Amino acid sequence: MTDKKLRVVIVGAGFAGLTAAIECQLRGMQAILVEAYPGPTSHGDLLDFTENAGRIFKSWDNGRVGRAIFESGVTAAKTMQFYNQENVLLRVDAWPHGDQVYAGHRGTMHRIVFDYAVEVGVEMRCGKRVLQYLDTEDECGVTIDGGDKILGDVLIAADGPRSLARSQLLKLPEGRVNSGYAIFRAYFEVSDSFKSNPALEELAKEDEDVVRFWVGRDMHGFIYTWNKGRDCAWVLTHLDDANIGESWSFPGKKEDVHSYLTQAGFPNVWHEIVELTPESRLIDYKLVWRDPLKTWVTSSKRGVVIGDAAHCHLPTSAQGACMAVEDAATIAICLQKSNGNVPLALQVFERIRFNRSHTIHQASIFTRNIYHKNDWSLETVQQNPDSLVMPLMDWILDFDAKKTAEDNFEQLASDVKSGREGSIEELALPAGGDYNAMNISATDQFISSTGRDHHVQLSSVAAATQALPLKI
Numbered sequence: 001m002t003d004k005k006l007r008v009v010i011v012g013a014g015f016a017g018l019t020a021a022i023e024c025q026l027r028g029m030q031a032i033l034v035e036a037y038p039g040p041t042s043h044g045d046l047l048d049f050t051e052n053a054g055r056i057f058k059s060w061d062n063g064r065v066g067r068a069i070f071e072s073g074v075t076a077a078k079t080m081q082f083y084n085q086e087n088v089l090l091r092v093d094a095w096p097h098g099d100q101v102y103a104g105h106r107g108t109m110h111r112i113v114f115d116y117a118v119e120v121g122v123e124m125r126c127g128k129r130v131l132q133y134l135d136t137e138d139e140c141g142v143t144i145d146g147g148d149k150i151l152g153d154v155l156i157a158a159d160g161p162r163s164l165a166r167s168q169l170l171k172l173p174e175g176r177v178n179s180g181y182a183i184f185r186a187y188f189e190v191s192d193s194f195k196s197n198p199a200l201e202e203l204a205k206e207d208e209d210v211v212r213f214w215v216g217r218d219m220h221g222f223i224y225t226w227n228k229g230r231d232c233a234w235v236l237t238h239l240d241d242a243n244i245g246e247s248w249s250f251p252g253k254k255e256d257v258h259s260y261l262t263q264a265g266f267p268n269v270w271h272e273i274v275e276l277t278p279e280s281r282l283i284d285y286k287l288v289w290r291d292p293l294k295t296w297v298t299s300s301k302r303g304v305v306i307g308d309a310a311h312c313h314l315p316t317s318a319q320g321a322c323m324a325v326e327d328a329a330t331i332a333i334c335l336q337k338s339n340g341n342v343p344l345a346l347q348v349f350e351r352i353r354f355n356r357s358h359t360i361h362q363a364s365i366f367t368r369n370i371y372h373k374n375d376w377s378l379e380t381v382q383q384n385p386d387s388l389v390m391p392l393m394d395w396i397l398d399f400d401a402k403k404t405a406e407d408n409f410e411q412l413a414s415d416v417k418s419g420r421e422g423s424i425e426e427l428a429l430p431a432g433g434d435y436n437a438m439n440i441s442a443t444d445q446f447i448s449s450t451g452r453d454h455h456v457q458l459s460s461v462a463a464a465t466q467a468l469p470l471k472i
């Protein structure tokens, strides 16, 4: 680092922005974090961090932050159970134990990370909405509501799926398409009527956290309970024929959930849990798809988008928040190692992250279609034991983002400096498979062409996903 502290302006205090701010601050930079909300949000329901992101949280303050996140969520699950719409148990997997796998309430985890950012000295500008991104020769930063400017040496936009930075910094048109699905989500405290309901008693155990997954035609859902059976969250992906808005707070209606459940033939346990969910805690969230961006770095090479702003995953990747956290740790290391050469840092960052993140981003469509376009019976699963799995392969979980950045920075920096030619897909570090650009309509065409009644043949999917490093 040079003597003068690098001023890093970060927009968005989601997990991407917070992690970037913490990692920059811990590496001797001055992070200024601008967030539209007035403070940490209790919003959100279920969020999972697998070990590829968990090891980043665990690295903070000798494991204290990771331990706090872990203890706030699922600590006592033994298994994850997979059921079909007739409530037939199809598969039982061991729940991944370890002190760097976290699952629980998003809002609680968010507060822990937010508080740590404050503790390490990140300059927080909460309750300030960015109206204009500034990326000129003279100015690198933002204008917030009220007209004040916040300027720095580098600008990291972690402003989420509806990113303003994508249009203002990268000059991209809004590229969202309806994925065809939406997701009901809920988080609430388990009531006495829940505990005494015979259909639900297995779900609220004092001595064991419960993680269950159901899959059927055009629908899949999870129910989690933890904290000695006191906390419950469920999510249910359903067809989006009502064309709901892309917002985190669109209220859901119980009658709608019941109607989708009935249409998909989901079992009674789901109707019962919906009945006992406070309606004020139920939201219906549209799942939109955005094709991979060609680049995340601005033309000045002093600004960049990361996290959901760069690659907004469908929940079926089970990796959106993890990729955001990996991006954030990587960019801090690149900024540190570049000794103040911001354009070099951002280009190396992009080369490290691009292939891995987009491969996982695209795999989320396949996984969704595998879940939704098959008739799941015990025989199907017995004949294809690996067909019904969470799409979490070793190459995703074993990845150490910080080590990867540390180990590869110099070589990639020399490639950038020498102007080594090639597409970003070729130059980015391999994710364990080839980058294979694919958009949602191409994927859906593939799905429609694979058989009668839009069934996805498991063997065809296996062949097609070889391009992606998905092993099914």
Ligand SMILES: Cc1cc2nc3c(=O)[nH]c(=O)nc-3n(C[C@H](O)[C@H](O)[C@H](O)COP(=O)(O)OP(=O)(O)OC[C@H]3O[C@@H](n4cnc5c(N)ncnc54)[C@H](O)[C@@H]3O)c2cc1C
Residues within 6 Å of the ligand: 011, 012, 013, 014, 015, 016, 017, 034, 035, 036, 037, 041, 043, 044, 045, 046, 047, 048, 106, 128, 129, 130, 131, 158, 159, 160, 161, 163, 164, 185, 248, 306, 307, 308, 309, 315, 320, 321, 322, 324
């Ligand atoms: C309120 C909320 C609840 C969520 N709940 C869940 C959940 O329950 N389960 C799940 O799997 N995922 C949830 N997510 C998404 C998940 O956390 C993200 O996919 C993932 O962590 C990626 O994080 P990110 O930091 O890239 O983006 P985000 O988490 O979306 O964070 C972006 C941040 O930028 C801020 N921002 C946006 N525009 C501006 C602006 N112009 N000026 C200032 N600030 C701005 C937003 O307020 C937000 O805090 C939620 C996200 C949010 C914002």
